[in-house]
Amino acid sequence: MRTIPRSSRFSNGSVSFWFRETGLPERRAPLPGTADYDVCVVGAGYTGLWTAYYLKKEQPDLRVAVVEREFAGFGASGRNGGWLSAEFAGSRERYAQSHGKAAMIALQRAMMDTVTEVISVAEAEGVDADIVRGGMRLVATNAAQRERLAEDIEYLQEWGYWPDDIHLVEGDHEPRLAVSGAVASAYSPHAARVHPAKLVTGLARVVEDLGVMIFEGTAVEEIRPRGATARPAVVTEHGTVYADHVVRATEGFTSTLRGQRRDWLPMNSSMIATEPLPAELWDKIGWEGREVLGDAAHSYVYAQRTADDRIAIGGRGVPHRLGSAQDQDGATQPQVIAGLWQALVRMFPDVAEVPVEHAWSGVLGVPRDWCPAVHMDTETGLGWAGGYVGSGVATSNLAGRTLRDLILRRETDLTRLPWVGHQVRTWEPEPLRWVGTQVIHGLYRTADRRESRTEDRAHTSRLAEIATRIAGR
Numbered sequence: 439m440r441t442i443p444r445s446s447r448f449s450n451g452s453v454s455f456w457f458r459e460t461g462l463p464e465r466r467a468p469l470p471g472t473a474d475y476d477v478c479v480v481g482a483g484y485t486g487l488w489t490a491y492y493l494k495k496e497q498p499d500l501r502v503a504v505v506e507r508e509f510a511g512f513g514a515s516g517r518n519g520g521w522l523s524a525e526f527a528g529s530r531e532r533y534a535q536s537h538g539k540a541a542m543i544a545l546q547r548a549m550m551d552t553v554t555e556v557i558s559v560a561e562a563e564g565v566d567a568d569i570v571r572g573g574m575r576l577v578a579t580n581a582a583q584r585e586r587l588a589e590d591i592e593y594l595q596e597w598g599y600w601p602d603d604i605h606l607v608e609g610d611h612e613p614r615l616a617v618s619g620a621v622a623s624a625y626s627p628h629a630a631r632v633h634p635a636k637l638v639t640g641l642a643r644v645v646e647d648l649g650v651m652i653f654e655g656t657a658v659e660e661i662r663p664r665g666a667t668a669r670p671a672v673v674t675e676h677g678t679v680y681a682d683h684v685v686r687a688t689e690g691f692t693s694t695l696r697g698q699r700r701d702w703l704p705m706n707s708s709m710i711a712t713e714p715l716p717a718e719l720w721d722k723i724g725w726e727g728r729e730v731l732g733d734a735a736h737s738y739v740y741a742q743r744t745a746d747d748r749i750a751i752g753g754r755g756v757p758h759r760l761g762s763a764q765d766q767d768g769a770t771q772p773q774v775i776a777g778l779w780q781a782l783v784r785m786f787p788d789v790a791e792v793p794v795e796h797a798w799s800g801v802l803g804v805p806r807d808w809c810p811a812v813h814m815d816t817e818t819g820l821g822w823a824g825g826y827v828g829s830g831v832a833t834s835n836l837a838g839r840t841l842r843d844l845i846l847r848r849e850t851d852l853t854r855l856p857w858v859g860h861q862v863r864t865w866e867p868e869p870l871r872w873v874g875t876q877v878i879h880g881l882y883r884t885a886d887r888r889e890s891r892t893e894d895r896a897h898t899s900r901l902a903e904i905a906t907r908i909a910g911r
């Protein structure tokens with residue numbers, strides 16, 4: 439294997455490249471002691487902040503607090519690939535089983551509106567997050583991927599995407615994007631590139647300006663439901679917050695909370711960012727449309743052209759650590775960096791000479807059935823949203839608006855969407871789930887290798903089908 443060129447400024451971890459660009463924010467004060475609010479949100483990522491935002495916009499006199507262990511954006515919200523897209527994880531059939539097909543289609547259409555909603559709010563509130571609505575491009579680089587991509591598009595067109603919403607690229611209607619070895623590609627206008635850290639820190643500022651209290655450096659130890667005489671409570675190291683409603687917005691970190699260990703699998707995703715590419719390389723590659731870019735592999739990658747002309751590319755890292763141990767600062771293993779760099783160079787061979795400047799990882803939440811959900815139990819006073827399985831940038835906004843309606847006890851189009859109240863069983867205990875995830879990801883990787891080696895193999899490898907069955911997706 440070729441040596442990966444490293445920038446003299448190379449850094450591994452430090453939360454993310456995005457925060458290195460903006461600088462880590464100055465910490466807000468922790469919770470000063472026991473307190474009382476109408477709504478207490480745990481976790482200052484997109485889910486928590488959007489929930490606070492919409493509640494306060496709708497009802498300015500509501501007393502809302504957000505309690506965050508580190509700082510706003512420390513989690514996946516400040517580390518992701520910046521795909522603000524209408525992609526919704528989870529089996530359409532599963533949601534349709536409980537609510538009917540039309541309801542699932544309504545959910546998909548709501549996701550498309552959500553992309554517009556995030557962009558509009560960012561603009562209206564003066565949040566500059568380098569947003570470019572260039573759409574989404576998916577490429578296939580072998581026969582099996584081409585077949586899968588065509589099937590996926592056909593499938594999505596049955597579930598709420600019309601041909602204008604996603605289609606195979608034919609001719610040169612879309613902006614040029616030269617991916618080496620591409621044999622087919624698909625395009626959807628329902629996506630935008632964002633700078634994740636600028637979005638989350640900007641949102642935190644807006645929410646604070648609306649009068650929401652954000653307490654940082656405050657670890658929540660336990661969330662208690664309403665009791666016979668006690669209000670719902672958020673127990674922290676600095677005191678307890680009592681509130682009528684508590685929203686758990688801790689996605690990939692949820693398993694660290696008492697009683698929540700097996701709810702969602704904390705899955706790692708990792709990224710690298712290159713130095714800025716010279717203009718001659720961009721002339722070759724194109725990518726003037728700044729669309730977000732992904733592939734059709736089983737162990738897929740996602741990428742963006744950044745505002746300052748780097749390529750940031752991500753994919754599954756070491757998927758899940760034994761005992762669900764979590765990496766705190768985003769440090770990424772050498773083999774994961776190497777895998778991402780190989781994927782980058784396969785797509786853009788000329789980029790092999792451009793040094794890699796940063797590598798980092800983050801953790802996202804995966805429910806046992808891989809289906810995101812939003813809940814608010816008015817009896818216990820506890821609500822939560824997440825399990826977005828790597829598609830949370832837009833979905834968290836839909837969750838925030840839905841939680842607002844549920845907390846304010848309004849029946850709306852949003853509260854009728856089929857992911858509201860969706861129930862799922864918990865994950866198997868360790869080490870079973872660790873073994874399971876290793877097997878699944880091993881099978882997907884082998885399937886990708888097989889599909890890319892066999893030129894005329896036009897079908898998805900059996901191994902991938904087995905992996906999907908084991909995963910219970």
Ligand SMILES: Cc1cc2nc3c(=O)[nH]c(=O)nc-3n(C[C@H](O)[C@H](O)[C@H](O)COP(=O)(O)OP(=O)(O)OC[C@H]3O[C@@H](n4cnc5c(N)ncnc54)[C@H](O)[C@@H]3O)c2cc1C
Binds near residue numbers: 509513
């Ligand atoms: C590397 C990576 C790339 C991704 N790329 C994309 C993408 O391109 N597009 C997309 O749609 N999705 C992507 N995702 C997923 C997306 O980023 C997440 O789904 C989304 O950010 C989740 O937001 P959240 O607010 O629910 O959780 P988070 O952003 O993880 O926020 C949870 C917060 O809770 C805090 N917290 C945790 N435990 C406690 C506690 N005990 N007490 C107090 N606070 C606590 C954390 O510090 C954190 O700030 C990616 C994820 C990763 C990791």
